[in-house]
Amino acid sequence: MKPKWQIGFGSWDTFETAKHTPGDQVEQMSSSPRIIIIGIDGGTFEIIDPLVEGGQMPNLAALMRNGVRGQLRSTIPPLTPVAWSAMMTGCNAGKYGTYAFLQISPANYHVRFLNGGDLAAPTLWQIASEAGLRVGVHNMPWTYPPAPVNGYVLAGLDAPVFDSRIAFPKGLFEEVVTATGPYFDKLVPPLQRPYDVGRLRRQVEQTGAVSRHLLQNRPVDIFATVFSSSDHVQHNFWHSRCQGAGDEAVEDVIAYTYQLIDAQIGRILEDHAGPDTLVMVVSDHGAGPCKGGFNIDAWLTEHGYLSRARAPGHARLLSALRRSMPRWLKDQLRGRSRAIKGHWIDAEFARRVNWPQTTAYCWSDYGNLTINLTGRQAQGKIAPGDEYEAVCRRLAQELLDVVHPETDENVVEQVLRAEDLYAGPYFPSAPDLVVNTNDFQYEILTDIRAAGPRDAADKRGIFPPPQRQGLHRLEGILVAAGPGLKSSAAIENANILAIAPTVLYACGLPRPTYMDGQVLTDLFTAEHLQAHPPTDVDKDLPPSGEAADYTAEEAAQVEEHLKSLGYV
Secondary structure, three states, X not given: OOOHHHHHHOOHHHOOOXXXXXXXXXXXXXXXXXXXXXXXXXXXXXXHHHHHHOOOOHHHHHHHHHOEEEEEEOOOOOOHHHHHHHHHHOOOHHHHOOOOOEEEOOOOOOEEEOOHHHOOOOOHHHHHHHOOOOEEXXXXXXXXXXXXXXXXXXXXXXXXXXXHHHEEOOOHXXXXXXXXXXXXXXXXXXXXXXXXHHHHHHXXXXXXXXXXXXXXXXXXXXXXXXXXXXXXXXXXXXXOOOEEEOOEEEOOHHHHHHHHHHHHHHHHHHHHOOOOOEEEEEOOOEEEEOOEXXXXXXXXXXXXXXXXXXXXXXXXXXXXXXXXXXXXXHHHHHHHOHHHHHHHHHHHHHHOEOHHHOOEEEOOOOOEEEEOEEOOEOOOOEOOOHHHHHHHHHHHHHHHOOEOOOOOXXXXXXXXXHHHOOOOOOHHHOOOEEEEEHHHOEEEEOOEEOOEEOOHHHOOOOOOOOOOOEEEEOEEEEEEEOOOEOOOEEOOOEEHHHHHHHHHHHOOOOEEOOOOOOOOHHHEOHHHHHHOOOOEEOOOOOOOOOOOOOOHHHHHHHHHHHHHOOOO
């Protein structure tokens, strides 16, 4: 049985792309968007394909039947802020400056949490707005604080909390919650078991409800929304699929989440996709099971690369008091201490390391390593030139030789140099080395975290149990259907950098030459490409504006959320 919404699409072959020359202002507006982009955070065909074959994701199945599918290669590292930023800008991280959820200052080793205000390259939404298109963006990571656009933005993951601060224009958040009810719960899933399936369901359904309200009441040319629950449940429940609490229980919480998302996709398209709408379903990265943990701080310390500093007496006392507190007291104090915590969290990382004796340090759970370089870091140890090169070679080789004692396999598959991954004005802030574990199956853990020292019970040497059951993979998803696209086709070698230029092309706009991504011509029929060949406009990467810092309280709220997901 075909999903009801498919009837509303009409003939996929009747689409005519408006003809524009580079620099033209686009004046397109209709009740249905020209482009609908639906993000499934961490979406993977490993979960989707069995559900599609079993008839449990009929809406995504129909899109595949009518369009094109293929794996979408993510960034290295395949980390949420890095990947969604690449998707929105079409650039490598050297041009937009985000390599993780945070950065470590070379001046004092303090931590600073990043957000969408740090993106140094223009986003797809800004480019389309400047061309006269109206854009609507909902729950997209790395869009806080919401930038002014020709349309609206409701920011996503990087927002400290979901309130009026996430919205542009002013008043949009209040409009949405008045029309659809309380905004969805950012902190799903909780780490405690059993899992609250009702909270999960309400999060997914409310994401869909907000999307439909926006599409109905604020028509745009390009609309994008992201369902984030898929990434959350995969991290926490990849192995223990059967979860439930209260009156709600499911056999497989991950499959259940994908089915909920598929139902919302169907409702969005049924109500708001017209015969001229191109639909793209994308993910920032894939997902897969976690085999074990690799405490890279413990390894760096044992091999003489990282020298730890003994915490001052008052810090040890506070840590002991925190561990001895009952949970109810911790919960009560947590909300009152955010502002205070925000002031010291950025210095916690710096206090835990003996910097003059440290050669290298890690600042991401996906393996960002920086050499403590003289002339670059405030208390650098390694000289530029031959010594730096020798340290990089030795460190990479020793990491490649690490063998897990339980699986008897190499933990690290690649140690990549920054120059092989990144290029652009923000290359100097890149990690010197990026460590990829074996098919990304081992979780990189650290003792010295932005969130503070790990509890003693969690310090179990170099190979501790992992915190998460599922981890990211390079292979995400792309499913696209619409006018001018092939039908029942598969593509290969698609890269997340191609999404922004492809969306611009589908709107009749040229690709700026500073973008690293190219138009995904394999999506389109030969006839469509012949009638509408892709064009470029010669344009340099514009200078970036001033980054938008979190307040101390906001930084503490972001840290708390990322900690609940195992990222810091």
